[in-house]
Amino acid sequence: DIQMTQSPSSLSASVGDRVTITCRASQSISSYLNWYQQKPGKAPKLLIYAASSLQSGVPSRFSGSGSGTDFTLTISSLQPEDFATYYCQQSYSAFGPGTKVDIK
Amino acid sequence: EVQLVESGGGLVKPGGSLRLSCAASGFTFSSYSMNWVRQAPGKGLEWVSSISSSSSYIYYADSVKGRFTISRDNAKNSLYLQMNSLRAEDTAVYYCAREDSDTAMGAFDYWGQGTLVTVSS
Numbered sequence: 001d002i003q004m005t006q007s008p009s010s011l012s013a014s015v016g017d018r019v020t021i022t023c024r025a026s027q028s029i030s031s032y033l034n035w036y037q038q039k040p041g042k043a044p045k046l047l048i049y050a051a052s053s054l055q056s057g058v059p060s061r062f063s064g065s066g067s068g069t070d071f072t073l074t075i076s077s078l079q080p081e082d083f084a085t086y087y088c089q090q091s092y093s094a095f096g097p098g099t100k101v102d103i104k
Numbered sequence: 105e106v107q108l109v110e111s112g113g114g115l116v117k118p119g120g121s122l123r124l125s126c127a128a129s130g131f132t133f134s135s136y137s138m139n140w141v142r143q144a145p146g147k148g149l150e151w152v153s154s155i156s157s158s159s160s161y162i163y164y165a166d167s168v169k170g171r172f173t174i175s176r177d178n179a180k181n182s183l184y185l186q187m188n189s190l191r192a193e194d195t196a197v198y199y200c201a202r203e204d205s206d207t208a209m210g211a212f213d214y215w216g217q218g219t220l221v222t223v224s225s
Binding site: 001031032034036038043044045046049050053055087089091092093094095096097098 | 141150207210215216
């Protein structure tokens with residue numbers, strides 16, 4: 001089975017900061033990588049699919065890149081509503097362990 | 105508007121059984137693969153099972169294989185998860201999620217609000 005890892009596991013940032021989260025697959029998954037945002041007590045929300053495609057309705061400050069085994073989610077200017085946990089997912093199945101973004 | 109509403113969660117003893125349901129509306133249910141994803145208290149997301157639109161393809165995580173059964177009724181726009189031989193480690197919020205078929209990239213574009221399953225004596 002393919003294992004997904006994320007780094008860091010948590011980070012503290014300020015409003016307006018540029019934030020980067022990394023996801024790594026244990027073997028190549030081409031561009032079959034998605035990113036989700038989850039806030040406490042809520043269901044996850046799809047942000048990015050196919051590694052770099054922005055889901056409809058998601059603000060353009062979110063972007064994704066990468067292919068093969070290494071992927072990145074970038075928030076260009078962190079907003080108050082972006083404090084949440086972010087998960088990568090190998091398409092159709094396994095999720096990474098998550099990265100919690102909180103207020104510095 | 106796409107809606108997914110889970111039900112059937114509750115408290116069950118170890119070794120017991122429970123059947124979860126997910127009622128879908130606002131889209132052509134029979135055209136989409138569906139999934140169950142769970143989240144233990146304070147933990148991350150864990151994919152549990154998937155079923156294709158016509159039930160031809162079914163997959164399970166190793167952690168539930170042989171104990172859980174996914175099914176669907178396209179006439180009733182409903183997804184199910186039959187959970188048997190439940191263990192304490194199955195305690196979690198269970199979400200149903202739609203698989204985006206438009207892009208065919210295996211992303212889960214709509215999620216229900218979740219239903220809590222607690223396995224405890």
